[in-house]
Amino acid sequence: MHLVTLIPGDGIGPEITQAVVAILAAAQAPVVWETENAGQTTFDASGELIPVSLLASLEKNRVGLKGPLTTPVGKGFKSINVTLRQKYDLYQNVRPSKTTPGVKTRYEGVDLVLFRENTEGLYSGLEVYDEHHGIADSFNRISVLGCKHICRAAFAYAAKHGRKKVTLAHKANILKMAGTLMLNACQEAAAEFPQIVYEDKIIDNMCMQLVTRPEQFDVIVTTNLFGDILSDLCAGLVGGLGVVAGANIGDDMAIFEAVHGSAPDIAGQGKANPTALLRSALMMLEHLGEHAVAQRIEQALGATLMNKEHCTGDLGGKASTSQFAQFVIDNM
Ligand code: NAI
Numbered sequence: 001m002h003l004v005t006l007i008p009g010d011g012i013g014p015e016i017t018q019a020v021v022a023i024l025a026a027a028q029a030p031v032v033w034e035t036e037n038a039g040q041t042t043f044d045a046s047g048e049l050i051p052v053s054l055l056a057s058l059e060k061n062r063v064g065l066k067g068p069l070t071t072p073v074g075k076g077f078k079s080i081n082v083t084l085r086q087k088y089d090l091y092q093n094v095r096p097s098k099t100t101p102g103v104k105t106r107y108e109g110v111d112l113v114l115f116r117e118n119t120e121g122l123y124s125g126l127e128v129y130d131e132h133h134g135i136a137d138s139f140n141r142i143s144v145l146g147c148k149h150i151c152r153a154a155f156a157y158a159a160k161h162g163r164k165k166v167t168l169a170h171k172a173n174i175l176k177m178a179g180t181l182m183l184n185a186c187q188e189a190a191a192e193f194p195q196i197v198y199e200d201k202i203i204d205n206m207c208m209q210l211v212t213r214p215e216q217f218d219v220i221v222t223t224n225l226f227g228d229i230l231s232d233l234c235a236g237l238v239g240g241l242g243v244v245a246g247a248n249i250g251d252d253m254a255i256f257e258a259v260h261g262s263a264p265d266i267a268g269q270g271k272a273n274p275t276a277l278l279r280s281a282l283m284m285l286e287h288l289g290e291h292a293v294a295q296r297i298e299q300a301l302g303a304t305l306m307n308k309e310h311c312t313g314d315l316g317g318k319a320s321t322s323q324f325a326q327f328v329i330d331n332m
Helices: 013-026 040-046 052-061 080-087 144-160 176-192 203-212 224-237 275-287 291-305 321-330
Strands: 002-007 031-035 063-066 092-098 111-117 127-130 135-138 165-170 197-202 219-222 247-249 254-257
Touching: 002 013, 002 052, 013 275, 013 291, 013 321, 052 063, 063 275, 080 254, 092 144, 092 224, 111 144, 111 224, 144 165, 144 176, 144 219, 165 176, 165 203, 165 224, 176 197, 197 203, 203 224, 219 224, 247 275, 254 275, 275 291, 291 321
Parallel strands: 002 031, 002 063, 063 254, 111 219, 165 197, 165 219
Antiparallel strands: 092 111, 092 247, 127 135, 247 254
């Protein structure tokens, strides 16, 4: 049995978490959940955004499954997601986007994995506002080590999973120093993995190429902000935010979560698609070495997605979150 910290989160978080927990239980996945929450809901109830008990649970279990978290807007609140990623050096944000039979999109044959640097760049939290001159500076802090870590992780993943190519998305033509660090780190990693084709693209061209010929990409590696934006773009290529999973991975801890946020526009209405969090849970099961049960759930999910009537509204169906979960369970 694996003890896993479960963070239901805010907005649609509790609904999709409940669905995922039910599916894993029906599949008899060898997971024991330790539930600890964070975010806006927790803050409203206890005045704490990230309770100490949550941190203790993560530090003990080293694996978490997390629903989306809302960070209260305003001064003094640092994003909880960014805080967790930085605190535990979860430097890899791994986000696969793949076209799925039954899920309607404009594209075919998309199968790419985005590696987003997860702790540095414009998310370093280094900002200064000079009120006198009305100037705000946000620092894009990037370290040689950080670049080396994420670039090497992307190549190592490509090698391990039989992927053929790694593309670095950057802006080194304008961000001369920070961009060059990524270029250098990727060239270094590429030299270590000569069997993997390496190319680099400037981020603006990358966006155009992604929406015109996404099938040309395999593994993509990039910095924090570019990765955040490309993640949603890639989700749009394969059916939207309701279906794409993600993982925050460090050397000795991993927190799995969907790409999407707390979706306040549909929260509490039973409309949310739990597929993205379920796929994140499947990444978690793979991480834990539980391949057989992950594959069994994946097949049941695939069968469910083939029947549009059984899907949630974002995929053109009429099923509620819990009905969708039941269809997946029935298909097991
Ligand atoms: P969002 O990802 O929550 O929603 C964008 C759109 O996608 C909305 O129309 C929403 O209804 C739809 N959507 C998202 N997930 C869906 C699902 N599972 N099923 C069906 N439709 C889905 O992005 P938004 O509105 O920009 O952010 C809302 C809040 O979430 C903010 O407070 C933000 O900070 C937070 N957030 C948290 C993240 C995390 O915890 N990892 C990631 C992104 C945003």
